[in-house]
Amino acid sequence: MHYCAICGIERAQVIRPKNGQKLCRSCFIDAFEMEIHTTILESGIMLTRGERIAIGASGGKDSTVLAAVLKVLNERYDYGVEFILLSIDEGIHGYRDDSLETVKRNAVQYGMELCILGYEALYGWTMDQVVEKVGKKGNCTYCGVFRRQALDRGAKHLNISHILTGHNADDIAETILMNFLRGDLPRLGRCAEIITASQASTMKRSKPLKYAYEKEIVLYAHYRGLDYFSTECVYSPEAFRGNARALLKDLEKIRPSSVLDIVRSGEHLIHYPATTQILKSGMPHNEMNKDAGISVRGNENEGGLLKMRQVASSQLESKCASKTQGTTKPQTEALHIQSIGNCERCGYMSSQPICKACVLVENLNKTYPSIAVSVKEY
Numbered sequence: 001m002h003y004c005a006i007c008g009i010e011r012a013q014v015i016r017p018k019n020g021q022k023l024c025r026s027c028f029i030d031a032f033e034m035e036i037h038t039t040i041l042e043s044g045i046m047l048t049r050g051e052r053i054a055i056g057a058s059g060g061k062d063s064t065v066l067a068a069v070l071k072v073l074n075e076r077y078d079y080g081v082e083f084i085l086l087s088i089d090e091g092i093h094g095y096r097d098d099s100l101e102t103v104k105r106n107a108v109q110y111g112m113e114l115c116i117l118g119y120e121a122l123y124g125w126t127m128d129q130v131v132e133k134v135g136k137k138g139n140c141t142y143c144g145v146f147r148r149q150a151l152d153r154g155a156k157h158l159n160i161s162h163i164l165t166g167h168n169a170d171d172i173a174e175t176i177l178m179n180f181l182r183g184d185l186p187r188l189g190r191c192a193e194i195i196t197a198s199q200a201s202t203m204k205r206s207k208p209l210k211y212a213y214e215k216e217i218v219l220y221a222h223y224r225g226l227d228y229f230s231t232e233c234v235y236s237p238e239a240f241r242g243n244a245r246a247l248l249k250d251l252e253k254i255r256p257s258s259v260l261d262i263v264r265s266g267e268h269l270i271h272y273p274a275t276t277q278i279l280k281s282g283m284p285h286n287e288m289n290k291d292a293g294i295s296v297r298g299n300e301n302e303g304g305l306l307k308m309r310q311v312a313s314s315q316l317e318s319k320c321a322s323k324t325q326g327t328t329k330p331q332t333e334a335l336h337i338q339s340i341g342n343c344e345r346c347g348y349m350s351s352q353p354i355c356k357a358c359v360l361v362e363n364l365n366k367t368y369p370s371i372a373v374s375v376k377e378y
């Protein structure tokens with residue numbers, strides 16, 4: 001029999017995948033919570049006293065554990081933050097309607113306000129209708145674009161500018177693998193970041209469970225008897241993600257630390273190679289921006305590093321895009337970082353004249369002329 005590596009009194013019940021440490025149930029719960037607290041403190045996820053912060057709550061294990069742990073930490077370490085559960089109803093019968101019932105119970109259990117926003121009200125389409133129209137292949141693209149914007153809209157409606165999501169280490173490792181296998185280095189760097197801000201949004205998003213293994217999240221939920229919804233989406237997940245997931249699981253069998261190793265590799269690539277080249281060139285930010293033909297709305301001199309990353313990403317993105325289109329753009333072509341403006345159609349913030357959600361809605365509405373092309377204001 002093994003005793004817990006921390007207390008040395010209780011019988012060990014858990015072997016931690018990241019380091020092989022054997023822990024008892026109670027020490028595991030403490031260690032898990034402490035690691036998320038440390039992630040919040042060390043990663044720059046700012047939880048400012050008095051601030052209202054949204055938790056993207058799907059009712060699944062990850063966001064339920066996130067809400068439960070944040071409630072504990074908020075009380076234990078006196079963060080002084082008000083957490084609001086923000087749920088998006090994609091309109092998937094037999095899946096999201098059931099998981100939202102779980103979120104409603106979680107709101108009562110954790111004493112958190114709950115806001116639910118639906119695709120139907122925002123876009124005039126439920127995902128069930130989208131799948132009926134476009135089929136199961138490719139429907140995840142619609143769902144992902146709509147959800148991203150819906151979360152932003154919900155948070156804005158609540159006067160909130162920071163959203164926390166339950167993406168865990170396995171989710172991030174999968175995305176890194178997918179982008180690596182596709183040769184998409186700019187996305188690979190971005191997906192490894194714990195805090196993301198997009199050019200198309202002023203909303204900050206953070207992933208406090210970034211270093212938490214899926215296995216441990218399930219175990220934590222089990223040990224604490226958390227109320228969560230465990231059914232997979234009725235529409236098949238993105239096929240390529242399924243392959244990346246299978247590959248990750250195989251790697252994990254041989255080497256349990258693989259998940260975090262891949263996350264760390266992704267982090268190292270954030271600054272590599274284009275950003276590094278720009279940093280090495282020593283060019284002053286404003287000169288570099290002028291050369292790159294960048295127009296950034298607001299203070300032209302602020303956010304040097306961020307701008308450098310944007311330039312680096314843009315350079316690589318434009319190279320990748322031109323490659324996939326079979327043309328090679330000249331290296332000297334000026335780069336244009338779009339500033340955040342407003343979508344001409346729905347009025348919501350967008351880096352393009354028409355936001356992605358409106359483009360997708362327009363596609364959907366094409367064969368339904370009686371439905372107005374609109375994304376409703378919320």
Ligand SMILES: Nc1ncnc2c1ncn2[C@@H]1O[C@H](COP(=O)(O)OP(=O)(O)OP(=O)(O)O)[C@@H](O)[C@H]1O
Nearest residue numbers: 056057058060061062063064086087088165166167
């Ligand atoms: N319908 C939704 N409403 C609000 N937030 C959502 C919704 N769907 C996903 N999210 C947020 O995005 C995160 C990652 O979503 P994903 O679809 O990858 O699900 P997941 O990894 O199974 O997470 P979960 O177990 O929380 O459902 C979730 O943890 C949650 O914070």
